[in-house]
Amino acid sequence: MYSEKKNFEKNQINQPASGITRRNFAIGAGAGFVSLSLSNLLFSSLSMAAQPKKGGKLVYAGSYLNSKHKSLKNAKHPYYGIEIRTRNTYNALTWVDEELNVVPEIATDWESNQGQDVWEVTIREDVKFHDGRPLTVEDVIASYNLHKDKKLGTSFVKKLVDKIEKVSTNKVRFFLKSPSSEFAWNLAEYRQAIMPAAPLDEMGFLGIGSGPYKFAKIDVGRRVIYEANEDYWGKGPYLDTLECVNLPGTNPLNGYLSGQFDVLAAVDPSLINQLSATPNTKIDIAKAGDQIMMVLPKYEGSPFMDKRVRQALTLALDREAIIRIVFGGKTGWASNDTHMAPFNEDFLAKEPRNIPKAKQLLAEAGFENGITLPTFYYAPYVPEITRVLSVAAESVKEAGITMKIEERPMAGYRKWRVENKEKTTKHRFAMGPVGPRNPAMNLFRMARPTYNESGYWHPSAEGDRYIELYEKAMRTGDPIARRNIYHDMQRILQNDVPAIFLTGRRETIAFRSNVHGLKAHSQHWSLRFNEVWKS
Amino acid sequence: MLIAILRRVGLSLIIICLVAVLVFLATEVLPGDALDVFLTSDDLMTMEAEDIEALRHEYGLDKPAVERFWQWFSGVVVGDFGVTFIDKTPVSDVIWDPLLNSLLLATVITLIAIPVALAIGILTGYYRGRKADSMVSSLAIIGYSIPDFVIGTLLIMFFAVWIPIFPALILVFADASVLELLKVSLMPAVTVIIGHVAHLSRLLRVGFIEAMNCEFVERARLSGIPEKRIVFRHALPASVIPSLNSMALFIGNLLSGLIVIEKVFGYPGLGLQLLEAVDKREVHVVQAVTFLGAVLVIGMNLLADLAIIILDPRVRSHKHE
Numbered sequence: 001m002y003s004e005k006k007n008f009e010k011n012q013i014n015q016p017a018s019g020i021t022r023r024n025f026a027i028g029a030g031a032g033f034v035s036l037s038l039s040n041l042l043f044s045s046l047s048m049a050a051q052p053k054k055g056g057k058l059v060y061a062g063s064y065l066n067s068k069h070k071s072l073k074n075a076k077h078p079y080y081g082i083e084i085r086t087r088n089t090y091n092a093l094t095w096v097d098e099e100l101n102v103v104p105e106i107a108t109d110w111e112s113n114q115g116q117d118v119w120e121v122t123i124r125e126d127v128k129f130h131d132g133r134p135l136t137v138e139d140v141i142a143s144y145n146l147h148k149d150k151k152l153g154t155s156f157v158k159k160l161v162d163k164i165e166k167v168s169t170n171k172v173r174f175f176l177k178s179p180s181s182e183f184a185w186n187l188a189e190y191r192q193a194i195m196p197a198a199p200l201d202e203m204g205f206l207g208i209g210s211g212p213y214k215f216a217k218i219d220v221g222r223r224v225i226y227e228a229n230e231d232y233w234g235k236g237p238y239l240d241t242l243e244c245v246n247l248p249g250t251n252p253l254n255g256y257l258s259g260q261f262d263v264l265a266a267v268d269p270s271l272i273n274q275l276s277a278t279p280n281t282k283i284d285i286a287k288a289g290d291q292i293m294m295v296l297p298k299y300e301g302s303p304f305m306d307k308r309v310r311q312a313l314t315l316a317l318d319r320e321a322i323i324r325i326v327f328g329g330k331t332g333w334a335s336n337d338t339h340m341a342p343f344n345e346d347f348l349a350k351e352p353r354n355i356p357k358a359k360q361l362l363a364e365a366g367f368e369n370g371i372t373l374p375t376f377y378y379a380p381y382v383p384e385i386t387r388v389l390s391v392a393a394e395s396v397k398e399a400g401i402t403m404k405i406e407e408r409p410m411a412g413y414r415k416w417r418v419e420n421k422e423k424t425t426k427h428r429f430a431m432g433p434v435g436p437r438n439p440a441m442n443l444f445r446m447a448r449p450t451y452n453e454s455g456y457w458h459p460s461a462e463g464d465r466y467i468e469l470y471e472k473a474m475r476t477g478d479p480i481a482r483r484n485i486y487h488d489m490q491r492i493l494q495n496d497v498p499a500i501f502l503t504g505r506r507e508t509i510a511f512r513s514n515v516h517g518l519k520a521h522s523q524h525w526s527l528r529f530n531e532v533w534k535s
Numbered sequence: 536m537l538i539a540i541l542r543r544v545g546l547s548l549i550i551i552c553l554v555a556v557l558v559f560l561a562t563e564v565l566p567g568d569a570l571d572v573f574l575t576s577d578d579l580m581t582m583e584a585e586d587i588e589a590l591r592h593e594y595g596l597d598k599p600a601v602e603r604f605w606q607w608f609s610g611v612v613v614g615d616f617g618v619t620f621i622d623k624t625p626v627s628d629v630i631w632d633p634l635l636n637s638l639l640l641a642t643v644i645t646l647i648a649i650p651v652a653l654a655i656g657i658l659t660g661y662y663r664g665r666k667a668d669s670m671v672s673s674l675a676i677i678g679y680s681i682p683d684f685v686i687g688t689l690l691i692m693f694f695a696v697w698i699p700i701f702p703a704l705i706l707v708f709a710d711a712s713v714l715e716l717l718k719v720s721l722m723p724a725v726t727v728i729i730g731h732v733a734h735l736s737r738l739l740r741v742g743f744i745e746a747m748n749c750e751f752v753e754r755a756r757l758s759g760i761p762e763k764r765i766v767f768r769h770a771l772p773a774s775v776i777p778s779l780n781s782m783a784l785f786i787g788n789l790l791s792g793l794i795v796i797e798k799v800f801g802y803p804g805l806g807l808q809l810l811e812a813v814d815k816r817e818v819h820v821v822q823a824v825t826f827l828g829a830v831l832v833i834g835m836n837l838l839a840d841l842a843i844i845i846l847d848p849r850v851r852s853h854k855h856e
Contacts, residue, residue, distance in 0.1 A: 068573060068575070070619060070622040217708070219803070222709065222803065223708070254695065254703035255703050255704040258695040258696050260704060260706060
């Protein structure tokens with residue numbers, strides 16, 4: 001058996017070398033932030049030292065509405081609730097922390113076989129569900145039988161998990177359909193909640209989990225109120241009541257300014273300055289967040305069939321200008337034409353902007369007088385997206401590229417993306433947001449030559465090589481060896497440019513200065529409130 | 536008179552059917568469907584095109600538009616608004632609480648707006664040409680010219696952010712009690728009332744001035760009838776009649792007019808439900824809400840016609856003829 005636990009420990013040790021701990025980040029960035037007149041910004045870590053106080057109510061406004069949330073009858077289910085931050089009520093086997101390391105939750109450790117397709121996971125024995133029942137391996141097995149169910153289950157598990165069996169009273173064994181060297185990260189996904197065993201079609205509807213808060217009241221599509229789980233096995237919860245408000249299309253800023261909310265859980269970058277000037281307000285900025293991707297529609301007659309055009313476009317884009325103009329230099333990051341986040345050790349920096357080379361590539365492709373690209377359609381997933389694409393379009397003009405952009409409604413974006421069901425490779429839609437995950441999951445998004453709905457990949461020799469490398473990485477237990485493979489994969493993407501990744505936002509939260517223990521998370525869905533308290 | 540009313544009711548039913556067809560066509564033009572909204576990027580990452588088509592078939596989204604429309608409309612005829620596409624929740628369950636909330640807000644607005652407009656209209660009409668009339672008339676024009684969402688935003692800025700005495704957003708549950716809703720409904724109500732009072736009071740002022748200039752008022756004065764009696768017993772009923780249709784339309788349009796305000800304040804009403812349904816491509820919910828709106832407008836128009844018949848002897852005698 002190969003011990004994945006060792007990998008976990010290694011990652012933990014390596015992390016400071018790769019970048020920054022939260023404390024170091026706070027200290028190091030402090031001077032810069034002061035010089036930017038953000039004098040009232042204080043990082044939550046500084047207040048972490050104080051003794052947590054129990055009691056009180058915290059109301060936060062979240063802006064990531066779960067598209068699966070429809071009605072009261074399934075609103076407590078981990079798949080269908082209004083709040084995709086399911087960790088309020090549920091636990092999964094693992095959790096991805098603010099540094100994007102996988103850490104234990106219900107699982108205490110995990111290890112895989114040499115082939116990376118059988119994983120044994122040990123679970124905690126001191127966990128109770130909200131109804132007082134102890135959480136057992138039978139519950140874990142039942143939960144994963146639901147998650148992998150073809151009709152009722154959830155995407156990642158359906159694809160990956162073949163079966164799960166009991167090894168002992170505190171250990172389960174997963175048999176995977178194909179090797180997955182980063183399976184532990186997968187177990188942290190927000191829908192993979194551990195619930196009390198029950199018939200599959202009944203599981204999850206009662207909202208009983210083992211998380212720090214219990215469901216108290218739900219207003220479909222708008223609000224959910226939680227109350228503290230006094231028997232929680234981990235740290236906290238310190239608040240008596242936690243409330244999530246998610247009013248679709250309504251600006252939560254007014255609610256914050258008028259004192260109705262304690263926390264804005266996802267802040268539009270354009271509001272940072274205003275919020276910074278708001279009294280008694282702290283802002284915490286994560287290292288990364290969702291990034292903005294441009295699908296390059298590849299169909300007969302499309303200029304994007306020519307690799308040189310795709311390369312020219314990515315070389316002409318001024319990502320630094322986008323970060324400066326749209327994100328004020330603080331809340332954005334430059335991506336590398338893959339889904340990887342820059343602070344990840346496996347991230348491979350891309351070639352910088354190069355206008356002469358972009359022009360040369362266009363000339364070689366027969367566009368020496370410049371090129372007008374097909375219109376890029378996009379939906380307003382994040383408020384800053386129009387600004388990002390506008391700056392992008394302006395920046396490529398220098399290389400003789402005319403890039404038209406047009407907004408389309410959120411709900412209809414897939415129809416704009418795909419011309420019809422028979423011609424799924426004939427993309428119309430040209431942009432999508434993607435959240436940061438671990439390298440395996442990030443890079444898998446491009447590894448789909450057979451189904452091209454999202455337009456990430458046009459079948460090609462490079463595509464085949466990419467898939468080969470991906471499969472090899474999934475069989476490779478050693479993280480250092482895997483990193484080399486990931487770098488090769490990123491080189492392919494950067495050379496072939498099947499899609500362009502413009503920039504990403506750094507997830508930002510704003511909260512009142514009497515709120516403590518709250519940290520922004522690059523994965524907005526992984527934000528936890530169990531250690532949050534109010535003074 | 537009965538035949539006239541029956542004719543109006545029949546015409547109203549035809550209009551409602553046409554509205555239902557138009558709404559359906561409008562929702563068909565929108566790109567995407569309920570499944571498009573339901574599936575996340577993560578779902579798509581692990582799904583094949585055939586999987587999506589199978590789901591579309593399972594939810595009945597691949598049925599021809601005419602079949603889907605007929606299935607819904609034949610249910611409506613017997614009082615069944617159908618179910619939502621993805622989770623099969625009865626549409627009536629989805630819209631019931633928001634409908635009651637919107638009706639409550641509309642009632643509050645009506646109960647305040649019409650008497651206030653009447654009072655202002657009569658006073659400014661009676662004291663026409665004076666400073667107070669000029670000032671109120673100018674304010675009315677301003678009030679009428681500013682869109683509701685601007686008034687709402689200004690009220691939020693003044694009374695929720697700068698002087699925090701009211702909530703900027705309405706955080707009550709959709710099934711909240713009437714009392715809870717009333718407590719937080721003042722700002723949304725005032726937002727709508729300002730514009731409508733301005734509009735209605737202008738109409739009433741003109742009607743009142745016309746009535747006061749009529750021959751029967753002059754004769755009443757010459758007969759020595761007290762001024763108060765002339766105003767309230769003779770001029771007022773005559774001045775209200777021209778505004779009745781406007782008042783009926785105002786009430787009838789309140790539900791649709793509240794959409795913007797519900798969005799600005801986050802009021803848990805039918806307007807917000809409609810916007811959400813459009814976003815989620817829940818065509819049956821959109822149709823049901825629009826259908827109810829159309830019924831309300833048509834119903835209020837009918838009531839206005841009846842009121843005119845009752846209040847205006849000229850119309851009554853004309854009908855009798």
